[in-house]
Structure formats: C-alpha cells, structure tokens
Amino acid sequence: MDFSFTKEQLMFKEEVIRFAKKEIVPRVAEHELACTFDFEAFRKMGEFGILGLHFPEELGGQGADVITTVLAGEALGEAGVDGGLTLAYGAHTFLCADTLFRHGTDAQRKKYIPKLASGQWIGCMGLTEPGAGSDVASMKTEAVKKGDTYVLNGSKIFITNGPIADVAVVYAKTDPSQQHAGISAFVVEKGTPGFSSGEPLKKMGVHTSQTSELFFNDCTIPAQNLLGQEGMGFQMAMETVEWDRSALLAPFIGSGSYLLKKCVRYAKERVQFGRPIGHFQATKHKIADIKIMLEAGRSLVYRIAWCKDSGKPLNHLEAAVAKLFAGDWTLQPMNDAMLIFGGYGYCHEYDVERCFRDGRLAPIGGGTSDIQKMIISRLM
Amino acid sequence: MNFDYSPKEKAFLEEIGAIVSQYASQAGSRVEKPLALILKKLAATPYLRLGIEPVDGMEGPQSLMAAAQKFAAAYPSLYLSVEMSTRVFGGALSRFGSATQKEKFLTPLLKGELVGAMALSESSMNVENDALATTGTVDGDKVLVSGVKSFVINGPIANVIAVAGAYEGGTGIFFVPADAPGLTIGEPLGTLGFEGALISAVSLENCPVDKNFVIGPLAHKEAMDALKLMENQVLVGAALGAMSAAFEAAKKHAKEHKSGGRPIIAYQEVAFKLAEMLTMVQTCELLAQRACWLLKNNDNQALEVFLCAKVMCGECAEKVASGALQILSGSGFTAPNPTERAYRNAKFVQIAGVSTEIARVKIGDMELGYGK
Ligand SMILES: Cc1cc2nc3c(=O)[nH]c(=O)nc-3n(C[C@H](O)[C@H](O)[C@H](O)COP(=O)(O)OP(=O)(O)OC[C@H]3O[C@@H](n4cnc5c(N)ncnc54)[C@H](O)[C@@H]3O)c2cc1C
Ligand SMILES: Cc1cc2nc3c(=O)[nH]c(=O)nc-3n(C[C@H](O)[C@H](O)[C@H](O)COP(=O)(O)OP(=O)(O)OC[C@H]3O[C@@H](n4cnc5c(N)ncnc54)[C@H](O)[C@@H]3O)c2cc1C
Numbered sequence: 001m002d003f004s005f006t007k008e009q010l011m012f013k014e015e016v017i018r019f020a021k022k023e024i025v026p027r028v029a030e031h032e033l034a035c036t037f038d039f040e041a042f043r044k045m046g047e048f049g050i051l052g053l054h055f056p057e058e059l060g061g062q063g064a065d066v067i068t069t070v071l072a073g074e075a076l077g078e079a080g081v082d083g084g085l086t087l088a089y090g091a092h093t094f095l096c097a098d099t100l101f102r103h104g105t106d107a108q109r110k111k112y113i114p115k116l117a118s119g120q121w122i123g124c125m126g127l128t129e130p131g132a133g134s135d136v137a138s139m140k141t142e143a144v145k146k147g148d149t150y151v152l153n154g155s156k157i158f159i160t161n162g163p164i165a166d167v168a169v170v171y172a173k174t175d176p177s178q179q180h181a182g183i184s185a186f187v188v189e190k191g192t193p194g195f196s197s198g199e200p201l202k203k204m205g206v207h208t209s210q211t212s213e214l215f216f217n218d219c220t221i222p223a224q225n226l227l228g229q230e231g232m233g234f235q236m237a238m239e240t241v242e243w244d245r246s247a248l249l250a251p252f253i254g255s256g257s258y259l260l261k262k263c264v265r266y267a268k269e270r271v272q273f274g275r276p277i278g279h280f281q282a283t284k285h286k287i288a289d290i291k292i293m294l295e296a297g298r299s300l301v302y303r304i305a306w307c308k309d310s311g312k313p314l315n316h317l318e319a320a321v322a323k324l325f326a327g328d329w330t331l332q333p334m335n336d337a338m339l340i341f342g343g344y345g346y347c348h349e350y351d352v353e354r355c356f357r358d359g360r361l362a363p364i365g366g367g368t369s370d371i372q373k374m375i376i377s378r379l380m
Numbered sequence: 381m382n383f384d385y386s387p388k389e390k391a392f393l394e395e396i397g398a399i400v401s402q403y404a405s406q407a408g409s410r411v412e413k414p415l416a417l418i419l420k421k422l423a424a425t426p427y428l429r430l431g432i433e434p435v436d437g438m439e440g441p442q443s444l445m446a447a448a449q450k451f452a453a454a455y456p457s458l459y460l461s462v463e464m465s466t467r468v469f470g471g472a473l474s475r476f477g478s479a480t481q482k483e484k485f486l487t488p489l490l491k492g493e494l495v496g497a498m499a500l501s502e503s504s505m506n507v508e509n510d511a512l513a514t515t516g517t518v519d520g521d522k523v524l525v526s527g528v529k530s531f532v533i534n535g536p537i538a539n540v541i542a543v544a545g546a547y548e549g550g551t552g553i554f555f556v557p558a559d560a561p562g563l564t565i566g567e568p569l570g571t572l573g574f575e576g577a578l579i580s581a582v583s584l585e586n587c588p589v590d591k592n593f594v595i596g597p598l599a600h601k602e603a604m605d606a607l608k609l610m611e612n613q614v615l616v617g618a619a620l621g622a623m624s625a626a627f628e629a630a631k632k633h634a635k636e637h638k639s640g641g642r643p644i645i646a647y648q649e650v651a652f653k654l655a656e657m658l659t660m661v662q663t664c665e666l667l668a669q670r671a672c673w674l675l676k677n678n679d680n681q682a683l684e685v686f687l688c689a690k691v692m693c694g695e696c697a698e699k700v701a702s703g704a705l706q707i708l709s710g711s712g713f714t715a716p717n718p719t720e721r722a723y724r725n726a727k728f729v730q731i732a733g734v735s736t737e738i739a740r741v742k743i744g745d746m747e748l749g750y751g752k
Pocket of ligand 1: 091125126127128130132133134135157158159160161203206211361364365366367368369370371374648
C-alpha cells in the first residue's frame with residue numbers, strides 16, 4: 001500500500017486553501033448567521049476551477065483525477081469554508097452535473113456542463129421524497145410518457161440548492177408497478193411550467209446551503225430530457241454514491257483539521273488556574289481524540305477515491321464503511337472541540353459550534369448510518 | 381496512492397496464513413513447545429526479517445503488519461512471544477547493535493535458533509521517559525548490571541535478555557545470557573490474557589556482561605522512543621489479530637446460528653453490531669498500514685501516528701471482541717475460545733508499551749508543541 005500524494009496534488013491542495021482563505025472564509029460568518037447562500041463565493045469557486053475539476057477541459061473542466069478532486073474538498077474544509085457551501089458544491093458538481101455528464105447525450109453535456117463547471121448555473125438533485133427517504137424505491141413522483149414529452153407529478157424534499165437551482169436532475173417512477181427498476185432520471189430546467197420549489201427550510205446546520213421541496217404539477221418536459229434509458233435511474237443514483245463517499249465526505253475531514261488547529265491554538269492561549277488549559281491532561285485527551293479520528297478517517301475516504309481513479313468497480317462495503325465512520329465516529333471529537341472552548345465554544349464567534357452543527361449532517365445525508373450498517377451487514 | 385497489496389505480498393500473506401493456521405487449535409496452550417517449531421518455519425519465509433532488514437519485493441513494516449494480523453488472530457500468545465523476541469529484542473540489535481552483536485545474536489535469531497526478551501519497563505511509566513533505575517557500571521572489560529524488571533515476556537524461555545538501564549550518562553542495552561551469574565528469573569506470572577506466553581519478573585544483581593555485548597550509551601529519549609515504537613508495532617498487530625479473530629467468529633456464528641427460525645444475522649440488533657465491528661476492523665487496518673508506511677519512509681509523523689494507531693486499535697479490539705461475545709452469547713462465554721481470548725488480550729494492548737493514557741497525553745503534547 002502506498003499513501004502518498006503526488007507533488008502536484010499537494011501543491012494544488014495548498015492553492016485551494018490559500019484561495020478559500022482569501023476569497024471565501026472572510027464572508028462565511030455573515031452568510032451563516034443570515035442563512036443565505038454566498039453566490040459570490042460560488043462564482044469564484046467556478047472561476048478558480050473547483051466546480052468542474054474532474055470534467056474534461058473541452059467542457060470547461062480541469063481534467064483532474066479523483067484524488068485531486070477529493071483533496072480540493074478537504075482543502076475547503078481545512079481552510080474554514082462552512083459545510084453549507086461545501087454541501088452546495090457537492091450537490092451541484094457531483095449529484096447533479098456528474099450525472100448529466102455521465103448519462104446525458106453529447107448535446108446535453110455541451111449544454112449543461114460548461115455552465116455548471118463555471119458556476120454560471122447552479123444544479124441540484126431530487127431523489128428524496130416526504131414519504132421516501134431511506135426507502136428510495138417507494139417514491140411516488142411519476143413521469144408519464146405522452147407523445148414526445150414526459151409529464152411529471154409529485155414532490156421532493158430536502159433538496160440542496162432546490163430554491164436556487166437553474167437545473168435539476170430529478171428521479172421519478174416511469175413504472176410504478178416496479179420498485180428500483182421503475183425509477184428513471186430526468187433533467188428539468190428552472191422555469192419549466194409546472195415545476196417550482198418551496199421556501200428554504202430552517203435547519204440546525206449547513207445554514208448557507210438552501211434546502212427546499214421541489215413540486216411537479218403536470219410539469220411537461222421534452223422526452224429527450226430522460227437521462228439514459230427508462231428504469232436506469234436507481235443505478236445512476238447509486239453511481240453518485242462513489243462521489244458521496246469520497247468528494248462529499250472530504251470537506252468533513254478537512255473541517256476536522258480546521259477544528260484541530262483551532263483547538264490547539266485556543267488551548268495554548270486560554271489560561272485557567274494559572275496555566276494554559278493545554279497543560280491539563282483532559283484537554284490533551286480531547287485534542288488527541290480529534291487527531292486520532294482524523295488520521296483514521298482520512299484513509300477510508302481516500303481509498304474510495306483511489307478505487308475510482310484506478311477504474312475499479314465501487315466496493316459498496318468499503319464505501320459504506322467510510323460513510324459510517326465519517327458519520328458516527330466524528331461526532332464525539334466535534335463535541336470535544338466545543339468543550340475545549342468552554343462557553344465560548346457555545347457562541348458563534350469561534351466557529352466551533354458551526355462545525356458541530358454542520359458535522360451533524362454526516363450521519364444523515366446521503367444515506368443514514370443505519371442504512372450504511374444495512375449495506376455492510378448484507379455484503380459481509 | 382495504492383490501497384492494494386502487491387502480488388508478492390499476497391503470496392507471502394497466504395504462506396503465513398497457512399503456517400499459522402496449523403497452530404490455531406493450540407492457541408490456549410503455553411508457547412514453549414510450538415515456539416521452536418514455528419520459528420524454524422517462519423525463518424524459511426521473509427517473516428522474521430521484515431522490519432529488521434530490507435527484504436526484496438516486500439514493504440517492510442507494512443507487509444509485516446498484514447502478516448502479524450493473521451498470526452496474532454490464530455495464536456496470540458505465540459505471536460507475542462515471537463514478536464517480542466524478533467521485533468523488539470531483534471529490533472534493538474538491528475537499530476543500535478554493532479557488527480559483533482548482530483553476528484552473535486541477530487544472525488541466529490533470524491534463523492529461528494535463538495529466543496530473546498526485552499526487559500525495558502520498570503515499576504511504572506510516565507509521559508516523559510523517566511530515568512531507568514536499572515544500572516550498568518563499568519568494571520574492567522565487563523559491565524555489572526543491577527535492577528528489577530517486573531514484567532518480561534519470554535523471561536523464562538529466552539536464551540538472551542536485553543536489559544535496558546542507565547549507563548555512562550545515557551541509556552544502555554545489556555545483552556544478558558540466561559545463565560549469567562546474578563540473574564534471577566521469576567516464576568511465570570498468571571495473567572488475564574496472553575496466558576500462553578511466558579512472562580516473569582527479572583532481577584539482576586551485579587550481573588556481569590561482556591562490554592562487547594553492551595549497546596550505548598544512547599541518548600535516553602531516542603532509545604526509549606525507538607524501543608517503545610517497536611513494542612507498539614507488536615501490540616498494534618496483536619490488536620488487529622484480536623479484532624479479526626473475534627469478528628470472524630461472530631460473523632460465522634451469526635450466519636449459522638438460528639433463532640425464531642432465522643439466522644440471527646437477519647436481526648438488525650445482530651447485523652448492525654457486526655457492521656459496526658467490521659467498520660472498526662477496516663478502519664484500524666488502514667490506520668495501522670498508514671502508520672507503517674510513514675515508518676517505512678522515515679516520516680517524522682510516524683511516531684505520533686503510531687500512537688494514534690495504538691490507541692485506536694487497542695480500544696477497538698476491546699469493543700469488537702465485546703460485540704462478538706454478545707453475538708456468540710453462551711458459546712462465547714464458555715471458555716476457552718478465540719473470542720473470549722481476544723476480549724482478554726485486548727486489555728493488554730491498552731496497558732503495555734505506551735499505555736492508552738500516556739499515548740493520548742503524548743499525542744496531545746505533540747499537537748500542542750509541548751514536551752521535549
Ligand atoms: C440538509 C439536507 C440536505 C439534503 N440534500 C438532499 C439532496 O440534495 N437530494 C436528495 O435527494 N436528498 C437530500 N437529503 C435527504 C437525505 O438523503 C435523507 O434525509 C436521508 O436519506 C434520510 O431520509 P429521511 O430523512 O426520510 O429519513 P427516514 O428514511 O425516514 O429515516 C428515519 C430514521 O429511521 C431509520 N431507518 C429508516 N429505515 C430503516 C431501516 N430499514 N432499518 C433501520 N433503520 C431505518 C433511519 O436511519 C433514521 O434514523 C438531504 C437531507 C438533509 C437533511
Ligand atoms: C503481562 C505483561 C507483560 C509485559 N511484558 C513486558 C516486556 O516484555 N518488556 C517490558 O519492557 N515491559 C513489559 N511490560 C510492562 C508494560 O509495558 C508497562 O510498561 C507496565 O505495565 C507499566 O507499569 P504499571 O503496570 O506499573 O503501570 P503504571 O505506570 O503504574 O500506570 C498505572 C495507570 O496510570 C496511568 N498513568 C501512569 N502515569 C500517568 C501519567 N503521567 N499521566 C496519565 N496517566 C498515567 C497508566 O496509563 C495506567 O492506567 C509488561 C506488562 C505486563 C502486564
């Protein structure tokens with residue numbers, strides 16, 4: 001086994017950290033408190049190339065490998081970019097744009113990928129429904145073929161970028177008599193009659209990402225907006241799992257490094273009982289636990305990225321292990337980080353409670369920890 | 381990056397798996413008989429040399445860790461005995477020994493013809509390496525060694541014991557033959573785990589050691605850090621072995637044992653526990669591999685990441701074994717069996733080498749830039 005990164009990969013990570021610290025981080029607190037999306041930061045991420053890193057250059061991407069892409073996500077977290085913006089980036093680039101890239105026609109790729117890679121357009125992905133969360137196959141949204149159109153009816157919930165998206169990848173049943181095999185994927189543009197989104201939901205964390213319902217009322221789209229073939233939707237959604245378990249988890253790992261640095265600095269500065277609190281073993285214990293979780297979690301995430309780069313089929317067991325670990329095992333260290341800051345940790349100024357709230361999504365979004373355990377136990 | 385073992389490593393791991401599995405049925409018994417046999421067999425493979433000297437086509441400590449996991453899963457006490465001899469006693473020679481010392485001890489060790497022990501720790505440990513109370517005093521061309529070491533693995537069966545002590549303003553390692561005058565080896569101790577390994581107290585009173593067979597004086601911190609790191613590698617391997625033995629036993633049982641007409645893995649209370657256990661096993665394996673990779677590359681983070689691996693693997697070993705015991709229920713509680721053995725052994729991993737508490741303090745110090 002070889003855990004090394006190339007020099008170029010490491011240099012790029014440093015570049016992303018510098019970029020994020022300069023262009024994004026100074027505005028995080030303002031947007032986080034106001035629960036608003038930072039359009040300007042998103043546009044700058046597009047200009048820098050982050051939004052389309054792994055797409056080919058001719059489509060406006062950078063042609064980067066998966067490990068570099070994952071390192072960029074880690075770098076954003078490490079620089080102090082909030083989980084809301086990194087989630088918005090994840091949903092946009094991987095759940096939406098990558099699905100269009102992989103399963104769209106040439107014309108669809110040319111139409112959407114350059115706009116999404118540059119940040120000119122924002123994308124979202126609608127899978128979850130009010131009655132179908134973990135149990136995806138029970139979705140009720142239907143797409144009925146009428147001539148050379150499909151007519152969509154139903155609704156989606158918890159859709160990241162829902163209120164601000166220009167284009168959505170939407171999953172719907174074309175054959176309600178089937179379970180997974182009845183699901184198909186469609187591309188739906190903002191402004192399509194019968195398509196609308198709800199008000200942004202108020203959430204515990206990831207405040208700057210805008211999450212909402214999507215509504216489809218006799219929403220009529222051209223038949224060519226079907227991605228791939230009918231019945232392939234579930235498989236497409238599962239393909240995004242590779243990204244979910246690598247690029248979308250990477251910012252959590254990065255924000256662990258961010259927290260660790262903050263805790264170390266604070267523990268050396270904060271004096272109680274006549275000495276910096278870093279000198280108490282209880283503080284060292286907490287700092288050690290954050291470090292241990294980071295060291296343990298990082299390789300799990302990179303293993304998925306490496307697998308993808310080397311063209312291996314996704315190992316669903318290993319992917320679920322990475323997600324389960326990143327979701328469940330990082331909660332305690334994040335809690336510890338808040339404790340190191342005492343009362344200040346509970347207040348917004350020091351940004352640790354923000355990390356805690358953002359991190360709380362990890363065991364829920366993209367398949368809960370229970371669902372990961374189900375996958376692992378079935379595959380073992 | 382590459383998360384695969386090379387074809388050569390895979391073949392080697394299979395070979396080791398085949399050797400150690402022949403001994404698994406004796407895993408509850410004392411090691412003195414199987415030890416000589418398995419050392420000969422291992423000497424015919426790259427196993428003993430890994431991490432001690434370069435071996436073509438192998439990844440040193442990384443290949444060793446993967447093999448160690450198999451060995452420690454099959455027969456934990458035998459593993460501990462072989463490793464304390466090869467990797468700690470042998471490791472000290474390989475790292476600090478002179479050509480004469482290597483010729484005399486390391487050569488037969490790697491042929492499987494000599495058993496060593498390392499007497500390092502004294503009555504208590506500390507975060508900053510306290511000076512050792514055991515001493516070596518020069519007396520002509522001899523060094524007279526005096527002191528007490530409370531727990532020495534292989535004490536009763538070693539041909540030679542490496543004893544660490546204060547020496548000429550630094551730290552010395554004295555190679556004391558088992559028949560040296562002034563050396564008293566205590567009775568084998570009864571222990572909670574690794575009950576097949578022979579562990580005893582060792583006391584030395586003006587025990588004469590030929591000056592040629594003394595390492596040092598070494599800088600105390602450097603010597604202690606290096607020796608503890610060797611010990612920690614052995615213990616991380618022991619933890620991985622305990623985890624995989626317990627997990628495999630629980631998985632097998634959960635698929636075969638029925639309740640309410642269904643295999644118990646059909647129940648989430650069982651299946652999800654297994655999923656959590658496997659997550660710990662895989663996470664620990666990767667963390668240990670990364671620590672070994674840093675070590676192989678002489679990376680200055682190796683010491684700290686090894687401490688992280690030691691804490692994580694030691695604690696997960698107990699959790700995995702505990703989960704496995706729940707799943708095995710009655711058949712796990714009726715000893716002896718690999719799972720209850722793993723549960724007992726896990727505790728040792730947390731205590732020995734650098735204890736979990738001291739390791740966390742050290743990691744904290746390293747992150748904070750404290751400590752010397
Ligand atoms: C901030 C945020 C952003 C999101 N973004 C998106 C997005 O962009 N696109 C999208 O499609 N979705 C998105 N989601 C939805 C997310 O994927 C779902 O919330 C998640 O899959 C869980 O579904 P649910 O909320 O309906 O919970 P449920 O499925 O109702 O689960 C409730 C509880 O029951 C447990 N449970 C369910 N089934 C089982 C079982 N068989 N065995 C054991 N336990 C079980 C779950 O683990 C959980 O604890 C987002 C969610 C959030 C919170
Ligand atoms: C079965 C067995 C076999 C062994 N084999 C060998 C061997 O072959 N060679 C060898 O050299 N050694 C060996 N050891 C010794 C072992 O490595 C430990 O160093 C030794 O057990 C520690 O001493 P102690 O048990 O007196 O614990 P103590 O040092 O007294 O520690 C007691 C408790 O206090 C904690 N503690 C102590 N100091 C601090 C501090 N400053 N801060 C926070 N917490 C602290 C410890 O973590 C522990 O929980 C063996 C031990 C055992 C039990």
